[in-house]
Amino acid sequence: MAEAIVNTELIQPENLVYKRTELLTPNALSYCPGCGHGTAHRIIMEVIEEMGIQSETIGIAPVGCSVLAYDFMNIDMQQAAHGRAPALATAAKRLNPKKYVFTYQGDGDLAAIGTAETIHACNRGENIVIIFINNGIYGMTGGQMAPTTLPGMKSSTSPYGRDVAMMGNPLKITELVAQLPGTLYVTRQAVHTPVAVRKAKKAVRKAFENTKLNKGLSFIEIVSNCNSGWKMTPRKANDWMVENMFPFYPLGDIKVNE
Amino acid sequence: MAEAIVNTELIQPENLVYKRTELLTPNALSYCPGCGHGTAHRIIMEVIEEMGIQSETIGIAPVGCSVLAYDFMNIDMQQAAHGRAPALATAAKRLNPKKYVFTYQGDGDLAAIGTAETIHACNRGENIVIIFINNGIYGMTGGQMAPTTLPGMKSSTSPYGRDVAMMGNPLKITELVAQLPGTLYVTRQAVHTPVAVRKAKKAVRKAFENTKLNKGLSFIEIVSNCNSGWKMTPRKANDWMVENMFPFYPLGDIKVNE
Amino acid sequence: MAKMKGQIVVDIERCKGCEVCIPACPEEVIAMSKQVNRKGYFFAQPVNDACTGCTNCAVVCPDGAITVYRKKMTE
Amino acid sequence: MAKMKGQIVVDIERCKGCEVCIPACPEEVIAMSKQVNRKGYFFAQPVNDACTGCTNCAVVCPDGAITVYRKKMTE
Amino acid sequence: MKGNEAFAEAAIRAGADGYFGYPITPQSEVMEYLMAEKPHERTGMIVLQAESEVAAINMVYGGAATGKRVMTSSSSPGISLKQEGISYLCGAELPCLIMNAVRGGPGLGTIQPSQSDYFQSTKGGGHGDYRLLVLAPASVQEMADFARLGFDLAFKYRNPVLVLSDGAIGQMMEKVYLDPQRPRFTDEEIKQNTPWATTGKTPDRERNIITSLALESAKMEQHNIALQAKYRQMEEEEVRYEKIGCDDAEYAFVAYGTSSRICQKAIQLAREQGIKVGLMRPITLFPFPKKIIAQMTSRVKGILVVEMSAGQMVEDVRLAVEGRVKVEHFGRFGGIIPSPVEVVEALKKQIIGG
């Protein structure tokens, strides 16, 4: 490993092509190194910045590793009880019909305790955006099994691997909500490679545009890693995700209505 | 209308071809005249009688018009909190793996407040039977809108008809649970005509046989009337149901695994 | 040819007069009484002898108020 | 032919040494430092001048630690 | 007008922005009335039937967080389900109006009126050191009045206000005077009155955050100290009560809501028998009028606390009285309303004779 090589000549304002959006606060993210939460945060904030809707946006993050999202996203934010973000969003949006309202939820949050709120907000077709970070585990509380934990996958509450006969099947809630007439746009994305990030960002943009055009509910699953919960290095976690999570949770659009 | 005409000669034990099952208690049903709950109760009890499993069966009925099911079904029964019957059933069955456990739930119960419990019991594939009486309304509490209330249908909380834009779409939860790998047998039945009753009873029988063979979860929706909630005579209610409910909730098997 | 003769017995106090049994009967055997029972309901009753004992009425009766008898009649 | 010359700047204190940027770089520009930052993490740094300023590394960095500069060079 | 309907109508007129509820007897009329009134057309108010009580209380949270006047109502089992949400609302200091039409518990119980949710309401049914401001209406008029007062107090303190009603008051019809329509908050007013609300971060201010989380204990303790100070302020400024026939009283009933109405009749009956008894009716259950009750002990010889419960408010009365005079509890429960005659008998037996 050599020393850093820097061509200082290039570092000029006019050459700047990428920098961290101002819509992220300067606070250091509380996530583990390599955790996809950070990237997901960033693309959402970039979209809000690009659309110029900071002053029109209300974000809602429930409990989970991203409970502190309000420390990082430089917008007005509500911290929700575990699983209930779609209920908050429903009211916030209906009472403030001109605002953009989005939720940012983990898989434990959205697909376990929050199942009813998720299904019913989707079924009502609230004009909101739901961002769903599926890392197959309860990250925040120390790596317990989530509804989306893969068969055979180890977690602190499935220490010998998820036994489907005892613990049930992983729940593909995204496919479920795509069945509901209330959802307009349902897609599954990832943020582990540059290509994936750019696609995911496009999806987020489309979702917020849907809100703008009053079209209805957009649901974006982001399959992500939880390297701490999975007990892997971040790079290994991403590889494992590609090999194991993606076959079960295939990326791509699931429903695109107009 | 003439007087009753009775051929007393025929009334002999050896000629008996149909009588109310002993597995219904002698108590008068608390349901409104013509309410499908009574028929649904009867066919379940007939199946339990025919299978000879009275002493092996635990029934669970939550709140709803059928909260008093335990007054009518002559089996051991648990009264559940609103929406939670599948949770009770999960534990009752797992702790008593040789018993037959079934829930008997209304549409408000199963598809609104109980959404999470329904989805997750189905997803875990508990070896139980779920009987779901869909009458498109909250009967017990006085005819409020249910998740399954049809578009445009009037109820005490949708007095001008269900406005889908405001109140969301009716939820076809039966189709949803059929998507889950945990469900084995999912069917939609009715009890308004002799043919329908006989079919529904076969479905119930099949469901309990599935439990017996340890095959997994059976989910039987029975589309039924709530003549009081719909504010119609029982016969009109049945006609209305055929005309309006069945097109939206088509009868028949939705999923039949082996 | 063997013909089925049937007879229904309505448990008058159990009947709630819902009339659901009436359209279920292929032989138009059932009609409602003019009197009410102790709970104030008009009740179902067989009004002719066309009954074949098919049990249709009984299986649709929500209150299980109908008992059915049937006998094979040889003509 | 116009060639793109790029340069990344890593915010050393923001970097958590996750190494996710390394496989993202098509030009193998990035490697980890031998020193640690104030939080104890090894940090990413550009180790050659092959950068084209494609921004790949920056878009995958969870901590937004990378700024990218790019200039069209005419040969 | 029924009590429940008066509450609903008064809420519209108080400028409510949103109602989120789930049906349960004996208060479903609130949502039914609202739906029939099309408040969306009348004032722009949103009325939504939620998928559950849990969703409803969290909708209230989401709406209140944007500075709106939002409300919900339910009855005992549904209110129990809302306890986490209520604790969150208190923790995040969000104003809102909650009505509980108490029915007989525990469990599914009965739909008949009861007062057995006093502890839950006043001491905190949810987790943590929080208090609701609890108003106990005793008439249809108060059902209406407390909808408006409730909203105003909620915003004054950034705290949920609970209207602790019951099936009897909710189902009862009495003459009622309704205040004229008050306009809903404008966006401008919301920015002004509730600068903390999440209305979208504009360049002129920092982002607003609604949360009840404090990772560090020291911060959490500071937050709790601030909350406690607020509750002390309520105790200073918001105690409400009514005294009836207390001037010459040798004995006193303490009762709220439906029981207090029964006690009023009991006073008439008792006085016909020459027993000088008065009534102290707490209107705010938290803050509890403990000072007033403490003062009463210098005059009355004994206090009968009449509640439709196994004895809950009696503890607060005893805490106020500190053993100086006899305090006894008389209650019927499980949905039974005591009759005026019974109450007089209890007074004679438990206090005068006892």
Added chain:
Amino acid sequence: MKGNEAFAEAAIRAGADGYFGYPITPQSEVMEYLMAEKPHERTGMIVLQAESEVAAINMVYGGAATGKRVMTSSSSPGISLKQEGISYLCGAELPCLIMNAVRGGPGLGTIQPSQSDYFQSTKGGGHGDYRLLVLAPASVQEMADFARLGFDLAFKYRNPVLVLSDGAIGQMMEKVYLDPQRPRFTDEEIKQNTPWATTGKTPDRERNIITSLALESAKMEQHNIALQAKYRQMEEEEVRYEKIGCDDAEYAFVAYGTSSRICQKAIQLAREQGIKVGLMRPITLFPFPKKIIAQMTSRVKGILVVEMSAGQMVEDVRLAVEGRVKVEHFGRFGGIIPSPVEVVEALKKQIIGG
């Protein structure tokens, strides 16, 4: 062994049939420990991670209704969600074991230890007149002991038993003696011990019904009267407490759980300074040792109630003392544990000097 693990292991050994829970800090170790132990293989015990706390408590209901020894555990917000279920369990008179590892509230609060769920636990966080039997462990040993005792009392009274722990006791490791494995109930024993259980209606008995519903108020009142009689019996038979250094004490601390441990050290410190102070530690919070505390007032000059809350148990102490001696509250909250030195200072300032 950590307190939470000791609780889990002791539950297995007490013959538990089922655990139903949902992760929440600081008690997720209970389920994690159980899952790692494969109790299904060890004893046949079922351990299931539910989809939510609401599902978990209702699983407990469904399991308890079949006469099994079932349990759940959670922490404050999760326990709030269980309030409806807890009220149902009490109403239907089902035995079960619930553990709350209390953390600082209200709302999401903090995961640090707290004692601010005392009211919720002892007065009823859910609706209706019910009581939990509440055991407050102060050591890892008691975490283990109360798992077994809790089950036994639950079955004795057909009532849920709550073990009111906190993050400190749950995370702490101490030496612990574990009882040997007790077999799970056999089907025969269940028929014998819990003839009310829904185990399938056999010809030799009427059907069994588990319900908390009574449509008629008169029946509901009878049911409530029976429940109250049961709670009175608990007050007669189950009061548990520990007194430390009270024989010669001029002052007393009253404290439970973690605070009581702090007070023990504070006693040492105070006595080094010549202050004769003792500790009264309620072990059962309901039934509360009110008689014992009432008796103490004949000897001590003042009582300092030390709680990690803004003052909750202090009300029960005051109700017992009825103004005879000074009772003050000292608390740290929001997740902060008071230090022994602080407690001694508070005693000097609020009681001795005050």
Added chain:
Amino acid sequence: MTEEIIIAGFGGQGVLSMGKILAYSGVMQDKEVSWMPSYGPEMRGGTANVTVIISDERISSPILNAYDTAIILNQQSMDKFESTVKPGGILIYDPNGITRHPERKDISIYSIEAAEKAGELGLSKVFNMIVLGGFLKLKPIVSMEYIHKGLQKSLPARHHVLIPENEKAIEVGKELIKAKQTLN
């Protein structure tokens, strides 16, 4: 003036709405009123009763042990409420469906064969108004003018066409009521 009334019968007999019309009429005449149903847990069937108080003064308890007037429309209600009429008070009942007639000697007892008459005249829907008419004959505490207003207020607008029929029924009831025993 304070009049404390209990009206009791089957769920379907219009007991609650009879009370409601009386109460609304009282309000129209600027009186204090209280209408307090004992609502049953079951939606349909079963008995229903309502306490109506009309007074010139503020009303204390909406729930009472004893009534000035009891209007009784089935046997169960007779069993429950006969004894609650204040000495000197009034009991009105429809003998249809009554198997045990009232026995008290210290009250005035009136019968009104409203069910029968309603059937005869095709007024089944306003059976309860016939009974109300009987009561108003004895206790004209609200005038017909205010009853009209009360009907307007308590009936939904689409039923206002039925007001004349209701009023007619009241008149019928006034004719129909018969003293069984009066105290003077």
Added chain:
Amino acid sequence: MTEEIIIAGFGGQGVLSMGKILAYSGVMQDKEVSWMPSYGPEMRGGTANVTVIISDERISSPILNAYDTAIILNQQSMDKFESTVKPGGILIYDPNGITRHPERKDISIYSIEAAEKAGELGLSKVFNMIVLGGFLKLKPIVSMEYIHKGLQKSLPARHHVLIPENEKAIEVGKELIKAKQTLN
């Protein structure tokens, strides 16, 4: 004998497990012990500390204001805990990463360059055992025999192969510790 110890440092430094091994060893030697972590809200990073009490008597409070020994592994912990050592007590610290050295005069202060040594010897994984060794040199409250048992108890079976490495690290630590200031 009662020894009240605080061990404090970064989350990743093995602070909690050092305490745990000490506590388990105490149990093995039939002492009363208490191990009380101050667990942070964040899963990773941040500071961690644990109070370990080893005693011949029943332990009162597992949470203390003052300690016989403080083992300090980062600057934040130094700032927080230097003042909590009882007069006459001991403070042990690893100077690596410490910018402000301890200043108290009424306690004994020892330094142990464990991080550096661990790097040198390739013992980074058992850095915390080196520190523990230093402590045990000064306060041999548990014997090596019981430390061995404690390691067996607190390490999962699959890590038992590492016990010799752990023990070696302890020995290294015993050598490494250096008095900065002692009170006699």
